[in-house]
Amino acid sequence: MYKIVVSCFIAFLLGLNAPYAQVNKLKTGFVHPPNSAKPGVYWYFMDGNMSAKSITEDLEAMKKAGIGNLVFLEVNVGIPRGPVDFLSEEWQNMFAHAVSESKRLGIEITLGIGPGWTGSGGPWVPIGQSMQHLVSSTINVSGGSKQPIVLPVPPPKPPYFGEGAFSPELKKTWTDFYEDVAVLAYPTPAIALPKIKDIDEKALYYRAPYSSAPSVKQFLPSVTEYAAGPAGAIDKSKIIDLTGKLKPDGTLNWVAPEGNWTIMRLGRRNNGAITRPAPVPGLGFEADKMDTVALNAHLDNYVGKLLRKTGMPKPTDAGGLKKLHMDSWEMGSQNWTGHFREEFIKRRGYDPLPFYPVYAGNIVQSQEISERFLWDLRQTAQELVLENHAGQVKTYAHRNGMELSIEPYDMNPTADLELGALADVPMAEFWSKGLGFNSSFSVVEATSIGHVNGKSLIPAESFTSQDNEGWKQYPGAMKNQGDWAFAAGINRFTYHTFQNQFLPDSLRPGATMGPYGVHWDRNQTWWPMVGGYHDYISRCSYILQQGRTVADVLYLTPEGSPHVFRPPSSAMDGDVVLPDRKGYNFDGCSPGQLYTASVKNGMVVFPGGASYRLLVLPAVKTMTPVLLQKIKSLVNDGAVVVGMPPVKSPGLTGYPACDIQVSDMAKVIWGTLQEPSAQTSRSYGKGRLIWGGDIDKQINDLYPEYELTAKLLLSMDIEQDFTSNGQLRYTHRTTGDTDIYFVSNRTDQVVKTTASFRTVTGPPQMWDAITGKITSLPEYSVKGQLTSVSLKFAPYQSYFVVFAKGNITASAAHKNFGENAIVKTLSGAWLVSFDPKWGGPKNIKFDELTDWTLRPEEGIKYYSGTAVYHKEFDLPAQTQKAKKLYIDLGTVNNMARIKLNGKDLGVVWTAPWRIEINKAALKKHNKLEIQVINLWPNRLIGDETKPDDGIQNDAWPQWLVKGLPRTSGRFTFSSYKFYSKDSPLLKSGLLGPVTIQSEF
Incomplete structure (x- = not known):
């Protein structure tokens, strides 16, 4: 009995201490983030330009800078070919060396599943196992007598990206490949056949990139009402299968009956997709995406x-090869594979053969029947891609001790959320604002997938850019967009791109990926200081990988493909490139994901822990009986569902009984199919349905206006999760007894506000990811579900506001944020040291702080790199008792490291541009050293006034090839030219004012 009592008492104590232990674990990981929280890079190799030395130097530079993972890809973009042929024995040995070195350094490698940056193919893929289209040719004959009938070979569809990427050998193989599939004949309609609009898209011949091509449809509408059957439709009952009568030479052994007949010859051809942009030895056809x-x-x-x-x-x-990766889908669509007909019959329950004419845009039976067949065609294709391609890659990865990450967009012929839901690690991509395309929708997609599926890691290919980037970006300039991504749900940055620097170290900035990517590599001017920024990114990533995201609304996507999930535009705030969530957060969910959901305490919950208060249906009036049955089950068990009832099934499976089944079930759930003129709430089982009125009046979106769902949540006594003065963005995660809010100032102004948080878990603390410091926020109040906290932000500043039972409450006499006063301005002359190797003077006196580009010395005007500012100063007597002393740098272009009296105080890269100096400051004779780094463009622009000795006619210069002295007088060398001698220079250097400040 004594042992039982003691055990229970210990368990009771452990239970009391659990919140404290959890918070302490969070704090430890926050201050010293684990390797799993570190950012990554796309590590690109350029068509054989590589060496073991450059591999080691790249990886060691990554390790030193705080990079913990990478995506390995080899491409061919804008650089002359190198000596190491892709996948040769030498190349494989270098890859093995990279894996070995990454293990030594604890860096995880994710390997793309094919050469190039997308797809899965290569020269080893025989064309019979490549991506395929069903193509056709048509002739008309008059029957009633025996006559020779010769059917022309159907031509291939033009490749989406054109034939220019084909090698002569691939072009010939592509042209020659053809295999017959079927021959069909039908009486020629007396009236010319009408054609189905957008048939190339509906029949999966083409899917343009949603992010970059104009007018690409987000989805193909599912229609329930069609005009009366058009004259000239093909009578399905009169279609004759003549496949067995076709001879190898294309003649048809058939005597057509009396009348006019149309004969279609259908066959399979390659869709024109090849690896891109692959190294030359890796150029080949893309493998069939429907065949294991x-x-x-x-x-x-x-x-x-x-x-x-x-x-x-x-x-x-600790490191080495850990994942396989499917990057953005850019290999186009396919609508055929060798076993497609058999799979279609198995999955859809009927034979597609009589509907083959629909592939060519012909109407069989009626417009509605043909469109429903096309829906089934796309659904079958989607299922085959998901199961036989993505699903099999995942199986292969797991069998070999790895995971699979997927970017489920951009020319994706399936539904993005369905493809991404298969990933162990769903991944997004976002481009640098103003330097490429707007793919912010992919962030919403990947984070939705991850949240619904309970994934702790949701990375993004980050800050992709093109053309005008030219080494202009740096951590401070990227702060706002990075914080947007964090608030949107991304919790690991994988920077695009770290180009393998195979050139000698003296040739900088060195190799690029042509015009693409923010240059996140060891040749950056600011690379020696980037670790301070990576610490911030790692701390944010670690915290945002804990627990689960809090969201109230779940938007269900329609069945069918292709589909790009987009929430109602009114649910987002800010500009179109950096859209922020409003006070009620949301996620999207595919039908495939919804099948795993259940209901608990009136909320739709998923096995991974995600839960939602409202399930919002899309404004689509078709739904398969099996999905409607799932909706019925959720409402019956207590879910609150917003949306109108479906009236039909979208395909032909079980037709026409499927339509009756859907309408009958919908009547049971909604009570009627007649849309009410006013918003209506109906109880069903333990749950409710809300529909009618403005709820069903979507203008440009599939979903109701945000304000309408917000009112519904308020009517359920659910307050907004976060509110402020409108200048802040947020995201909210919860883990155990801890609520974590990431809050970011999205403006370039100081913001003071009182923000409201939907939690009463415990007193708030500020966790500053820049410094790693944690401080109490004693100025707060609690009312009902909400805690209100007084907050202050520098321009683009961010931090975590953490509420936990284990938090210690500070004295209410203290303020959340102190006020700063300038106690000394470090005016007058500075001694500045530039690096003579890059053209600057070793020592020079600046009478005052000034922009380098305004100096008369060319070596300073065009200087790129590090300069060191030196100054000695005394502290005023009144500062000796100051609680905190700071040095504030004022304006800096672009990063700085501060040393005081020989002590390295750290790097400043963003506002507030200051650092605490209490532990290093002396009363007299303080020796201050400020290392300032600017960007590459100025030196590149200055070098454009000198003879061009770079790449010419796609060949390396002879001085480089032969190891000769360089005579042009240039300081820089790059494989891509971004600037001319007339390009504008960028402000550089320490501009100040530099001040000593005390906090009171």
Whole structure:
């Protein structure tokens, strides 16, 4: 009995201490983030330009700077070919060296599943196992007598990206490949056949990139009402299958009956997709995305070959090969595979053969029947891609000790959320604002997938850019967009791109990926200081990987493909590139994901822990019976569902009974199919349905206006999760007894406000990811569900506001944020040291702080790199008792490291541009050293006044090839030219004013 009592008492004490232990664990990870929280890079190699030395130097630079993971890809963009042929024995040895070095350094490698930056293919893919289209040719004949009938070979569809990327050998193979599939004949309609609009898109011949091509449809509308059947439709009952009568030479052994007949010859051809932009030895056809045999053969020829060289990944390895990766879908669509007809019959329950004419845009039976067949065609294609491609890659990865990450967009012929839901690690991509395309929608997609599926890691290919980037970006300039991504749900940045720097270290900024990418590599001017920024990113990422995101609204996407999930535009605030969430957060959910949901305490919940108060249906009046049955089950169990009832099924499976089944079930759930003129609430089982009136009046979106769902939540006594003066963005995560809010100032102005948080878990603390410091926020109040906190932000500043039972409450006499006073301005002359190797003077006196580009010395005007400012100063007597002393740098272009009296105080890279100096300051004779780094453009622009000795006619210069002295007088060398001698220079240097400040 004594032992039982003691055990219970210990358990009771442990339970009391659990919140404290949890908070302490969070604090430890926040101050010293683990490797899993560190950012990553896309590590690009350029068509054989590589060496073991450059691989090691790149990886060691990553490790030193705080990078913990990378995506390995080899491409061919804008650089002359190198000596190491892709996948040769030498290349494989270098890859093995990279894996070995990454293990030594604890850096995780994610391997793209094919050459190039997208897709899965190569020269080893036989064209019979490549992506395919069903193509056709048509002739008309008059029957009633025996006559020779010769059917022309159907031509291929033009490749989406054109034929220019084909090698002569690939072009010939593509042109020659053809295999017959079927021959169909039908009486020629007396009236010319009408054509189905947008048939190339609906039949999956083409899917343009949603992010970059104009007018690409977000989804293909599912229609329930069609005009009366058009004259000239093909009578399905009169279609004759003549496949067995076709001879190899294209003649048809058939005598057409009396009347006019149309004969279609249908066959399979390659869709024109090849690896892109692949190294020349990796150029080949994309493997069939619907066939496991083709996929596994490809994987064995690429990934398998590398695994045989490197050995199987081990879970105990801190680094090395850990994941496979499917990047953005850019290989186009396919609508055929060798077993497509059999799979269609198995999955849809009917034979597609009589509907083959619909592939060519012809109407069989009626417009509605043909459109419903096309829906089934796309659904079958989607299922085959998901199961036989993405699903099989995942199986292959797991079998070999790895995980799979997927970017489920951009020319994706399936529904983005359905493809991404298969990933172990769903991934997004966002482009640098103003330097490329707007793919912010992919962030919403990937974070939705991750939240619904309970994934702790949701990375993004980050700050992709093109053309005008030219080394202009740096951590401070990227702060606002990075914080937007964090608030949107991203919790790991994978910077695009770290170009392998295979050129000699003296040639900087060195190799680029042509015009693409923010240059996140060891040749950046500011690379020696980037670790301070990476610490911030790692701390944010660590906290945002804990627990789960809090969201109130779940938007269900329609069935069918393709589909790009977009919430109602009114649910987002801010500009179109950086859209922020409003006070009620949301996620999107695919039908495939919804099947795993259940209801608990009136909320829709998922196995991974995500829960939502409202399930909002899309404004689509078609739904399959199986999905409607799931909706019925959720409402019956207590879910609150917003949306109108469906009236039909979208496809032909079980037709026409499927339509009756849907309408009958919908009547049971909604009570009627007649849309009410006013908003209506109906109880069903333990749950409710809300529909009618403005709720169903979508203008440009699939979903109701945000304000309408917000009113519904308020009517349920659910307050907004976060409110402020409108200048802040947020995201909210919860883990155990801790609520974590990331809050960011999205303006370039100081912001003071009182913000409201929907939590009463405990007293608030500020966790500053810049410094790693945690401080109490004693100025707060609690009312009902809400805690209000007084907050202050510098321009673009961010921090975490953490509420936990384990938090210590500070004295209410203290303020959340102190006020600063300038106690000394460091005016007058500065001694400045530039690096003579880059053209600057070793020592020079600046009478006052000034922009380098305004100086008369060319070596300073065009200087790029590090300069060191020196100054000695005394502290005023009144500062000796100051609680905190800071040095504030004022304006800095672009990063700075501060040393005082020989002590390294750290790097400043964003506002507030200051650092605490209490532990280093002396009363007299303080020796201040400020290292300031600017960007590459100024030196590149200055060098454009000198002879061009760079790449000419796609060839390296002879002085570089032969190791000769360089005579142009240029300081820089780059594989891509962004600037001319007339390009504007960028402000550079320490502009100040530099002040000593005390906090009171």
